[in-house]
Amino acid sequence: MVTIYSTPTCVYCKSLKEYLSQNGIQFKEIDVSQNEKELEKMVQISGQMGVPVIEIEGNVVIGFDKQKIDELLKI
Amino acid sequence: MTYDLIIIGAGPAGISAGVYAARQKLSILIISKDIGGQVAKKAVDIENYPGFEKISGPDLVELYQKQLKANDLFVTQDEVIGIEKQETGDKKQGNFLVRTISGKIYEAVSLIVTSGAKSKLINVPGEEEFSGKGVSYCSLCDGPIFKGKIVAVVGGGNNGFESALFLSNYVKKIYILEYSDIVKADQENQELVAKESKIEIITNARVARIEGEKFVKSITYEDVKSGSEKTLEVNGVFVEIGYSPATYFLNGLVDLNEKKEIIFDTATLATKTPGLFSAGDCNVSKYKQIVMASGEGAKAALSAYEYIKRTKN
Numbered sequence: 609m610v611t612i613y614s615t616p617t618c619v620y621c622k623s624l625k626e627y628l629s630q631n632g633i634q635f636k637e638i639d640v641s642q643n644e645k646e647l648e649k650m651v652q653i654s655g656q657m658g659v660p661v662i663e664i665e666g667n668v669v670i671g672f673d674k675q676k677i678d679e680l681l682k683i
Numbered sequence: 684m685t686y687d688l689i690i691i692g693a694g695p696a697g698i699s700a701g702v703y704a705a706r707q708k709l710s711i712l713i714i715s716k717d718i719g720g721q722v723a724k725k726a727v728d729i730e731n732y733p734g735f736e737k738i739s740g741p742d743l744v745e746l747y748q749k750q751l752k753a754n755d756l757f758v759t760q761d762e763v764i765g766i767e768k769q770e771t772g773d774k775k776q777g778n779f780l781v782r783t784i785s786g787k788i789y790e791a792v793s794l795i796v797t798s799g800a801k802s803k804l805i806n807v808p809g810e811e812e813f814s815g816k817g818v819s820y821c822s823l824c825d826g827p828i829f830k831g832k833i834v835a836v837v838g839g840g841n842n843g844f845e846s847a848l849f850l851s852n853y854v855k856k857i858y859i860l861e862y863s864d865i866v867k868a869d870q871e872n873q874e875l876v877a878k879e880s881k882i883e884i885i886t887n888a889r890v891a892r893i894e895g896e897k898f899v900k901s902i903t904y905e906d907v908k909s910g911s912e913k914t915l916e917v918n919g920v921f922v923e924i925g926y927s928p929a930t931y932f933l934n935g936l937v938d939l940n941e942k943k944e945i946i947f948d949t950a951t952l953a954t955k956t957p958g959l960f961s962a963g964d965c966n967v968s969k970y971k972q973i974v975m976a977s978g979e980g981a982k983a984a985l986s987a988y989e990y991i992k993r994t995k996n
Contacts (some may be wrong), residue, residue: 616827618821619724659824670815675884
């Protein structure tokens, strides 16, 4: 299960989503600017408030960190 | 494989260099951490780029991506940490070796550095500790998270004002803290900010520290005129005090000025190392504008093409 926590104005979030789609990875997207509960959850799992945050099978990656994401998703 | 050209960076200068080089049918590798550079973080619309009456940063980045694709250009997401030029022992020019943080080494006949600039830090206690925990360098990315909150924008230049204007769509109150006694933002931005009741400008404010527990709770500044300290309760601090050039990986291959900007030949965008060109905000050029970075990128690509043709023959 892959979840992306994002905001609508964040270009890096958009690049991340495109990257996953290009690689055929399905993900759930959460707009944290519209959902306070999910924002709290994002802050809790990542320990910070910057977007994007991506959760891959319980592993949390902050930012579009391609190397870590590739490693976790075996891209 | 040896590429004809490696372009380091994919902001306006890098994109423009790529498009021009692609039209010369060169083999090209673009290495960059992201696409769009500072354009991707631009908090208000761009209204001074020819052909576009008004376009947002993210929309322009999307067009960049489409144009790259149309020219069969791909960006390798990586970070360059070092460059060297091979010695050949004769009069022939050596190739460039580009090392990246992921441990890869790429080789090319010519290089264009369009690495741009990164956000300057305030360098005060609490800034690093609370980075991502209320301290942000991208209001466009993180601003919407601060809905209904109180924030400070550090820096009274155009970036600070534009950031405050964007944040005013979401937050309850914004303080702009400016170190000098006047703000440097241009007239248009000043007029827009003046109309926004949520924004309060505080000049003569030298940021002293950022404090909080898990997240930012306050920012303290010294009034440089009176010497007294004042603390503002804020949930977020957006740092907008400008950019410093990303030229640390060039290891003596170029001459830098005191701001660490690359000194180049204005006619060709060549640096002191043959085959190494530079364009955009990493350069000494006085005005840092999208249109100027794009122009320099084009010029550097055409110069690089001539160099590659000469060197390979």
